[in-house]
Amino acid sequence: MATYKIAVLPGDGIGQEVTPEAERVLATVGKHAGVSFEFERALIGGAAIDATGHPLPDETLRLCRASNAILFGAVGGPKWDDAPHEKRPERGLLAVRKELDLYANLRPARCFPMLVDASPLKRSIVEGTDLMVIRELTGGLYFGEPRGVEKLADGGTRAINTMAYTSREVERVARVAFDVARKRRRRLTSVDKVNVLVVSQLWREVVTRVGKDYPDVTLDHLLVDNCAMALVQRPTGFDTIVTENTFGDILSDEAAILAGSMGMLPSASLGGAVGLYEPVHGTAPDIAGKGIANPIAAILSAAMLLRYSFDMTKDADRIDAAVLQVLEAGHRTADIAPRGSRVTGTKEMGDLIVRALEAQY
Ligand code: IPM
Ligand code: MG
Numbered sequence: 001m002a003t004y005k006i007a008v009l010p011g012d013g014i015g016q017e018v019t020p021e022a023e024r025v026l027a028t029v030g031k032h033a034g035v036s037f038e039f040e041r042a043l044i045g046g047a048a049i050d051a052t053g054h055p056l057p058d059e060t061l062r063l064c065r066a067s068n069a070i071l072f073g074a075v076g077g078p079k080w081d082d083a084p085h086e087k088r089p090e091r092g093l094l095a096v097r098k099e100l101d102l103y104a105n106l107r108p109a110r111c112f113p114m115l116v117d118a119s120p121l122k123r124s125i126v127e128g129t130d131l132m133v134i135r136e137l138t139g140g141l142y143f144g145e146p147r148g149v150e151k152l153a154d155g156g157t158r159a160i161n162t163m164a165y166t167s168r169e170v171e172r173v174a175r176v177a178f179d180v181a182r183k184r185r186r187r188l189t190s191v192d193k194v195n196v197l198v199v200s201q202l203w204r205e206v207v208t209r210v211g212k213d214y215p216d217v218t219l220d221h222l223l224v225d226n227c228a229m230a231l232v233q234r235p236t237g238f239d240t241i242v243t244e245n246t247f248g249d250i251l252s253d254e255a256a257i258l259a260g261s262m263g264m265l266p267s268a269s270l271g272g273a274v275g276l277y278e279p280v281h282g283t284a285p286d287i288a289g290k291g292i293a294n295p296i297a298a299i300l301s302a303a304m305l306l307r308y309s310f311d312m313t314k315d316a317d318r319i320d321a322a323v324l325q326v327l328e329a330g331h332r333t334a335d336i337a338p339r340g341s342r343v344t345g346t347k348e349m350g351d352l353i354v355r356a357l358e359a360q361y
Helices: 015-033 046-052 058-066 089-099 113-118 167-183 198-211 224-233 245-259 296-309 313-328 346-358
Strands: 002-011 035-041 069-074 104-110 130-136 144-151 157-162 187-192 218-223 240-243 268-270 275-277
Touching: 002 015, 002 046, 002 058, 002 089, 015 035, 015 069, 015 296, 015 313, 015 346, 046 089, 058 089, 069 089, 069 296, 104 167, 104 245, 113 313, 130 167, 130 245, 167 187, 167 198, 167 240, 187 198, 187 224, 187 245, 198 218, 218 224, 224 240, 224 245, 240 245, 268 296, 275 296, 296 313, 296 346, 313 346
Parallel strands: 002 035, 002 069, 069 275, 130 240, 187 218, 187 240
Antiparallel strands: 104 130, 104 268, 144 157, 268 275
């Protein structure tokens, strides 16, 4: 029997609540699919700062490297907002991405038919949306040098971040994006700011060159400001989008609204030897600890884990189907429930999905 080791990093806020539900779903798959998942928990983010003083303890990084995949929750929260930059919970996540070379971040945004009305956007706009944002994750402004803060002679202060990309960094994420587009509707939109940034000139050149190897994928280019508008104007016009780190951070949150709620959006971070899977929603401090967070993004991330790290396509499909079935039956967590209707809690939603999944085997 195949044995896979999965590092479980719940982190902070609702990460603590939704990650166990995703773990249960994976355990259910393991039971039926004849594979053994070995889960091991570790600290990251604010929880790790409180316990060890560091957002990414060495022990956690070691566990990640020794695992076959990482199930991640979320990091951050008001408690650590005043911490110095290098000691913020977010540094833990950024360091994992960098250390494990997770340069390609896949963020699918789909408008589930039964949730069309959960989106604040009009049905006529969002209906049928099914797109994938591929965000470069280890370069650009997030990691570029020089960076820092300096005091100026005039008594003022200057702060610096640098947007830098090498052609190699652009090429490798572009290849992932073309490969993904090939398995979708064979359309790739590369998003940049070529009218202003030299980085974007390089980005566009390299993506165009890589595109020659994918004659079956239609490539087009869009400026990021224009893309931000098009995403809420005609989202169904998009298939696969590839863009640099910061643009992808912003556009993927925007795309979440197309899916009705951030609580529905999974993600996969790929590139190095070990993939990391996390819901896009973050720690949601306003609802943390109440047992009402939507576990679906985490559960769909678990499905991506099976799909991309273990090639367990059928089992991933079963999870996706179980989620759909539970939604079709009318169960809703608070974030996707119509006003005044009955609301399902985090654990109850997890139970329902596990039960629907069991029935598929
Ligand atoms: C995300 C988050 C992170 C990011 C934060 C928590 C560092 O917003 O994954 O989109 O900016 O990458
Ligand atoms: Mg973000």
